[in-house]
Amino acid sequence: xxxxxxxxxxxxxxxxxxxxxxxxxxxxxxxxxxxxxxxxxxxxxxxxxxxxxxxxxxxxxxxxxxxxxxxxxxxxxxxxxxxxxxxxxxxxxxxxxxxxxxxxxxxxxxxxxxxxxxxxxxxxxxxxxxxxxxxxxxxxxxxxxxxxxxxxxxxxxxxxxxxxxxxxxxxxxxxxxxxxxxxxxxxxxxxxxxxxxxxxxxxxxxxxxxxxxxxxxxxxxxxxxxxxxxxxxxxxxxxxxxxxxxxxxxxxxxxxxxxxxxxxxxxxxxxxxxxxxxxxxxxxxxxxxxxxxxxxxxxxxxxxxxxxxxxxxxxxxxxxxxxxxxxxxxxxxxxxxxxxxxxxxxxxxxxxxxxxxxxxxxxxxxxxxxxxxxxxxxxxxxxxxxxxxxxxxxxxxxxxxxxxxxxxxxxxxxxxxxxxxxxxxxxxxxxxxxxxxxxxxxxxxxxxxxxxxxxxxxxxxxxxx
Amino acid sequence: xxxxxxxxxxxxxxxxxxxxxxxxxxxxxxxxxxxxxxxxxxxxxxxxxxxxxxxxxxxxxxxxxxxxxxxxxxxxxxxxxxxxxxxxxxxxxxxxxxxxxxxxxxxxxxxxxxxxxxxxxxxxxxxxxxxxxxxxxxxxxxxxx
Numbered sequence: 166x167x168x169x170x171x172x173x174x175x176x177x178x179x180x181x182x183x184x185x186x187x188x189x190x191x192x193x194x195x196x197x198x199x200x201x202x203x204x205x206x207x208x209x210x211x212x213x214x215x216x217x218x219x220x221x222x223x224x225x226x227x228x229x230x231x232x233x234x235x236x237x238x239x240x241x242x243x244x245x246x247x248x249x250x251x252x253x254x255x256x257x258x259x260x261x262x263x264x265x266x267x268x269x270x271x272x273x274x275x276x277x278x279x280x281x282x283x284x285x286x287x288x289x290x291x292x293x294x295x296x297x298x299x300x301x302x303x304x305x306x307x308x309x310x311x312x313x314x315x316x317x318x319x320x321x322x323x324x325x326x327x328x329x330x331x332x333x334x335x336x337x338x339x340x341x342x343x344x345x346x347x348x349x350x351x352x353x354x355x356x357x358x359x360x361x362x363x364x365x366x367x368x369x370x371x372x373x374x375x376x377x378x379x380x381x382x383x384x385x386x387x388x389x390x391x392x393x394x395x396x397x398x399x400x401x402x403x404x405x406x407x408x409x410x411x412x413x414x415x416x417x418x419x420x421x422x423x424x425x426x427x428x429x430x431x432x433x434x435x436x437x438x439x440x441x442x443x444x445x446x447x448x449x450x451x452x453x454x455x456x457x458x459x460x461x462x463x464x465x466x467x468x469x470x471x472x473x474x475x476x477x478x479x480x481x482x483x484x485x486x487x488x489x490x491x492x493x494x495x496x497x498x499x500x501x502x503x504x505x506x507x508x509x510x511x512x513x514x515x516x517x518x519x520x521x522x523x524x525x526x527x528x529x530x531x532x533x534x535x536x537x538x539x540x541x542x543x544x545x546x547x548x549x550x551x552x553x554x555x556x557x558x559x560x561x562x563x564x565x566x567x568x569x570x571x572x573x574x575x576x577x578x579x580x581x582x583x584x585x586x587x588x589x590x591x592x593x594x595x596x597x598x599x600x601x602x603x604x605x606x607x608x609x610x611x612x613x614x615x616x617x618x619x620x621x622x623x624x625x626x627x628x629x630x
Numbered sequence: 631x632x633x634x635x636x637x638x639x640x641x642x643x644x645x646x647x648x649x650x651x652x653x654x655x656x657x658x659x660x661x662x663x664x665x666x667x668x669x670x671x672x673x674x675x676x677x678x679x680x681x682x683x684x685x686x687x688x689x690x691x692x693x694x695x696x697x698x699x700x701x702x703x704x705x706x707x708x709x710x711x712x713x714x715x716x717x718x719x720x721x722x723x724x725x726x727x728x729x730x731x732x733x734x735x736x737x738x739x740x741x742x743x744x745x746x747x748x749x750x751x752x753x754x755x756x757x758x759x760x761x762x763x764x765x766x767x768x769x770x771x772x773x774x775x
Contacts, residue, residue, distance in 0.1 A: 303680045303722075310718040314725055322726035325697050329726045332699070337718070 169357040172236075173364065176356035177371075179240050180213035181206075183247040188212070190250050191442035192432075200393070204382035204428075207375045211425050212446070214371070215453035218348035219502055221355075229324035231355040276391055283394045286401040287377070294373060297411035298366040304413030311339055312415055313365050315347035320354045327510060334512065341511035343503055345456040346415045365413045372418040373410030376617050377401065379421070383428045384624045387435055387572065396624045399557065400617060403550040409613050415458045420614035422454035423464055427582070427618045430472065431575040431625065444491035451492070452499025459514065460614065462503070463589045464582065465496065471581030475574040519598035528596045538594045541605040542587075549612055557623060567628030579622035583615050683716075684723040686765045690739065693761070693769060696726040701738035701772070705751050716741055733757060736775045740768035 188205045217239075224235055303309045315330065322329040334340035349368055354360045377397055385393030400406055410417040429447035433440065451468055454461030469492065476485040528534055547554060568576060590611055597604045694700065704716055720741055721729045729739060738757060742748035744766050749759070752770065761769040 300678055301680070302678060303684070306715070306718075309680065309722045314718075314722045317722070317725040322696050326726070329697055329728065332728045333721065333725060337721075 169359050169361065172356040172358075173353055173361075173367075175240070176353050177213075179243055180217045181210050183243045183250075184209035184213040184216070186247050187250050191446070192440060200382045200385040200390070203378045204386060207379040207382065208425060208429070208446070208450075210371060210375050211379075211421055211450065211453070214349050214368070215345060215422070215449070215456065215499075217352055218345045218453075219456065219499060221348045221352040222344055222502065222506075225319065225326060230322075230326065231352070236356055276394075279391055279394045279398075283381075283397055283401075286398055287374075290373070290377075290401050290407045291370075293407050294370055294411040297408070298362075301412075302362045302366070304365060304369075307415075308365065308413035310337070311342060312346045313350065313413060315342075315344065316350035316354070316365070317360060319344070319347055319351035320360055331510065331512065339459070339515065341507060341514045342415070342458060343456045343461075343506055343511075345453060346418055366411075369411055369413045369417065372421045373407065376406075376410075376417060376421045376424055379424055379428060380617050380621055383431065383621065387431060387569070388624060392624050392627070395560075396620050399550070399553060399620050399623075402553055403613075403616060405550075405609065406613055406616060409610065416610055416613045419454055419457045419461055419464075420617050422450050422457055422461065423614055424617040424621060425450035426454065426464075426468060427575065427579050427621055430578055431572060431621070434573075434575045435569070435571050441487075441491040444488055445495035448492035448495025448497075449499060450495075452496045452503070455503045456499055458614075460586070460590075460611065463586055465500070467585035467589065468578065468582040469496075471585060472574075472578045474581060475577040478577070479574045516593065516596070516598060520596075524598075525596040529592075531595075534595050534601060537601055538591055538605065541594075541608055542591070545608045545612060549609070549616065561623075561627050565628040566626055568626055572625045576622055576625050579618055579625075583619055583622070586615060680719065683719055686763070686767045687720065687723045689763050690767055690769065691724060691727075694724070694727045694737075697728070698737070699728045699730060699735060700724075701732045701735035701770075702729050702741065703733050703738055703751065703755075703757070703770070704741045705743060705747055733770075733772060734775070736772055738770040738772060740770050742766040742768070 185205060188209050192205070220239065221231070221235075224231055224239075228234070304313060315334070318330050318333060319326055346368070350365050353364045353368075357364070377400055380400055381393045381397035383393075384396040406417065406420075426447050429443050429450060433443040433447070451461075451465050455465045469489070472492065473485055473489055476488050480488075590608070594601065594605060594608070702717055702720060704713060708716070717729065717731055720739060724739070733755065737760075740748050740752065740757075740759075742751060745762055745764060745768070748762075748766060748768050752759075756772055756774045757770040758773055759768050760771050763769075
């Protein structure tokens with residue numbers, strides 16, 4: 166048992182460490198602070214989980230079931246990457262280091278009080294997550310019916326995994342959901358040699374607290390520590406975020422990758438460093454969002470379109486093309502893999518399989534469906550975070566707006582991308598093959614992955630430094 | 631001489647910090663949770679609804695191998711939601727054995743409230759009990775195939 170957990174720890178820590186080294190090579194923040202450390206660690210964790218999930222999938226495709234060879238070769242390969250980065254860093258062109266964008270000395274009772282409240286909230290969220298695991302060790306319905314079941318197939322099925330995955334998921338809900346989460350869980354089980362229930366719970370915990378750390382630290386760096394903690398508290402105050410985070414489903418991991426994408430775009434905009442590596446990373450994180458859930462694909466299209474328009478407006482078409490190219494360098498490898506999975510291995514999505522074009526068109530011209538969807542949108546957005554929307558609105562009224570000029574393209578990108586995703590969901594609901602009222606019950610859950618990025622955008626706009 | 635892109639020390643120091651940071655978190659958080667659980671006298675819950683339900687399949691799993699295709703039958707009269715929940719739970723626990731909602735397959739898993747309810751359900755159907763696990767779960771055989 167101890168050996169299994171040691172392997173679990175190593176299988177997590179080695180890729181995170183390699184990703185961390187890569188992060189500080191391509192994005193050397195100086196001076197080193199707790200905020201920058203948390204930010205880099207959270208991004209490194211997401212990068213490591215996404216990259217190892219892709220590597221695990223490719224191993225399964227090429228070599229079949231992971232054996233000792235995988236467990237030996239993967240760490241060796243990761244150490245080689247880390248050494249390669251180090252060697253390249255000694256011979257390459259020196260890039261300007263990214264200094265912390267805002268060095269504000271903020272001391273005082275307000276900050277201390279916020280820190281205490283923030284710590285209590287973090288601890289409470291952690292206890293809730295642990296209790297959720299104790300009382301629901303298999304997670305909620307979607308966790309065991311979709312994500313953990315796929316992980317079990319990847320881990321247990323041996324070399325016949327492709328055929329078994331296709332047979333089992335066909336006719337079940339969301340058979341075409343991609344494999345970032347199941348791949349990550351199955352990879353860790355392969356190291357541990359046991360399909361422990363602790364693994365999906367631990368991955369959920371990493372994504373929940375990774376999202377929190379990423380939001381808090383990025384706002385702390387781009388605005389002030391106080392606002393960073395307020396952003397974190399707003400996220401922790403969203404009860405559903407914590408509960409979905411602990412439910413072992415893919416909503417919070419998707420939210421993490423959406424947030425990572427916009428944070429990296431925000432960091433790129435915030436500093437006049439023209440560090441394109443941040444854009445490449447943003448593209449990679451967007452790709453991982455698409456590898457997490459189908460909704461991630463909608464986000465990819467939305468964020469690319471919104472970013473292109475924002476940069477076109479603020480910086481001109483040459484810059485827009487350059488930036489788009491850098492984002493695509495990161496995005497394309499993962500996107501190709503996702504498309505390979507969708508075309509070659511996954512059954513068609515429920516929405517296409519279950520109805521004809523004529524049936525969809527009929528629904529598109531039915532005003533009663535629009536009315537029902539609009540009503541539910543208003544209701545769900547109003548109750549998101551148990552009334553937190555009203556508190557945030559009041560905060561904006563009292564604290565006012567204060568947008569850093571450099572952050573404008575990021576703010577426009579976030580608003581554009583999230584609006585486009587919401588419009589996309591809207592039309593999916595309008596044409597859904599499921600009973601509409603029943604399907605609309607999932608809207609609250611669909612808003613959760615967008616919420617951290619929305620909070621990031623909000624605190625880039627809100628004043629009150 | 632070319633200056634390195636980054637000073638090696640700038641990797642070593644943060645690397646040590648990140649390892650210590652991760653270790654602290656990975657030790658402190660479970661420790662805090664452990665203390666909480668100990669003080670509250672909580673234990674990992676082996677009796678949650680799903681775990682109890684899945685434990686019924688412990689013996690069945692040993693009789694089948696990855697990739698096997700088995701049918702599935704439950705009591706009639708369940709709501710679609712309840713029927714699907716039981717079927718999906720069976721599939722989750724039996725993975726990577728494929729469980730199909732049909733009795734037109736040679737081997738069929740019967741998932742019933744009780745053995746008596748199971749025998750009542752299969753009466754009149756071309757199914758014979760191969761193994762009754764005594765908890766409502768049965769392995770059945772379609773005698774027509």
